[in-house]
Amino acid sequence: MAKARAKGRPRLSKRTLPSKTCPVCERPFDWRKRWEKVWDEVKYCSERCRRAARTR
């Protein structure tokens, strides 16, 4: 009965890191270890972009 394992449900692996797009430079950036605890709050790819967004 149990055939090959279902396709299309990739497991979370270390390679599938979450990513976001920076609204300032419009480039995608990936999850980083240093953002482990604040990922939900991270909006910009770098400190520089973060400041650029606030300076406007």
Ligand SMILES: [Zn+2]
């Ligand atoms: Zn950026």
